[in-house]
Amino acid sequence: MSGGREGPDSHDEPGGRASHLKTLTSELEMARALDILALAGEILKEGFRCTQCGRCCRGEELSVLAFPGEVRGIMAHTGQSWLEVAEPPLLGEWDRMGNFHTLEWRLQKTPEGDCQFYHRGCKIYDHRPLLCRTYPFYLEEGRLVVSRCEGLGQEMEAHRALDLAGELKRRYVREMEEAIDLVMRYRDFERGPPSRDGACLVHDSEGQHRLSWDRLPGMLDRLCPASRDR
16 A cells, blocks of 8 residues: 655746646645545445555555655654654655755654554544545545555445545545645755765655654665665
């Protein structure tokens, strides 16, 4: 299970940024105008019932992106710190000063690659991110997209389809708002080679966050395995 939007890197020039923001703003307007009843009808045709198999919560390919507000909600529920709840994704680029830049946050995983909050069910069910609440569905340019899931094709009550449609619209609006805020705050950088001397810079809707590698145990070794013993 994954999520996330296109990064702002190629849009950092003034004209490109303005064009990108215009596109995102237009999509935000479309998201806010989305017809929940029509969307519920599409979901009902697909049919879905969670079988509680847990496959969307386990495995190396799992990556649950969470917005800053969602991370704080989980922190308040569990009593954990920010970096105990979430970590920077491994997908990113290096600048010429040796800093690693990445976008947004994902929920922490166990050494086996599973979501740390999954153990015979979700331990943060009432506080889980919108990505989890809407799986296996998401919206892309206003269109319903369906991920693989063994619960698809199952009989579904109309009220559940309507509830899910409401959550999908809420997620879509939130994604657009977060993307706009991220692009507004993001500043591009000159690319450079990987290095163990810099830091991790996370860009999200609230700005840029600098994290020293000692706060992210093991992450630098995963990013620079060849230079681990130098």
